[in-house]
Amino acid sequence: MARAPPWDCLRTMWMQGRWRRAVVSLLLAVSGLLAVAGARERWWPACRPGDFDTPRCLALQDDRYDFTAMPESWVPVGQAAELAGASYAALALAVALLPWLLLRARPPVAAAAGLLLGGTLLPVAAALWLSGRAGEVVDVPLVSASALGWALLWPVAAIAVVATLLAPVLLGYVSHDTTPWTEAVTGGLLVLAALVAWPATGPRRRATPRPSTGTQPLVPVPQTGS
Structure with a gap:
């Protein structure tokens, strides 16, 4: 019996969602770690714990x-902007794959939704990367327009808002x-999202009906008076 080509095996695994789940979780984790690395470029060693x-x-x-x-008067610090741009790029790829896992739609529909969602983050990633390389603010087309797409990516925007509110609580400052x-903190939340994404996007288990015993339920028979 002839074996299936390796490409067919990989394609089957991709269509079943296992590889997509793994790639999404990996990209979210990479995005979070890059965000932490970008924060380190800015804050270390000037802002050690207790020296704020x-x-x-x-x-x-x-x-x-x-x-x-x-802002217009932006001043670069190390490679913080480049790392933040790489973080946004990894996040854009992860978001582009999410419709394949969440919508359960046909490939053309999932691909179109992924391009729409991921495309809202790519201009931001490009602006951060190019500005960091140039050492000054670089205008990238569609950056302003992509801000409207954050309404579609409200969970991602919520992570940034939660991180802004949570950082003073965690740091006590x-x-x-x-x-x-x-x-x-934003990076840590993205890593947490990576850990949650794998079980949350898995196949849904259907409840299996209990086997019938073949006996009829006992029905009380009303007694008649003699």
Whole structure:
């Protein structure tokens, strides 16, 4: 009996969803780790735990160093922007694959939805990467328009909002501007999402009916008076 070609085996595994689940989880984890690495570029070693009020750390808390929402006066710090751009690129790929797992739709529909969702993050990733390489803010087409797509990606936007609110609680420190290591909290939430994505996107188990015993339920027979 002839064996199926390796490509057919890989294609079968892909269509069954096992590889897609693994790739999505891996991309989410990579995105989270890159976000943590970008945060380290900005905050280490100036903002060690317990040293958030030192002059060096207070200077870095200024929004001029924010690479997630770059102001016109943005100042690069190491390779923080490039790492953030790579993080967004990995997140875009993960988001592009999610419709294949969640919609259970035909391949053309899932591919179109993935391109729409992932495409909203790619301009942001390109802007971060190119700005980091150039050392100044680089205008990338469709960045402003892609902001409208965040309404479709509200779970991703929610991660960023939760990280902004959670960072002061975890660190026990409220900044006058940007709380140190906020991007690292975002990365941690993405790694947590990677761990949740594998079981959450798995095949749904159908309830198996119990086998019939073949006996009829006992029905009480009303007794008549004699």
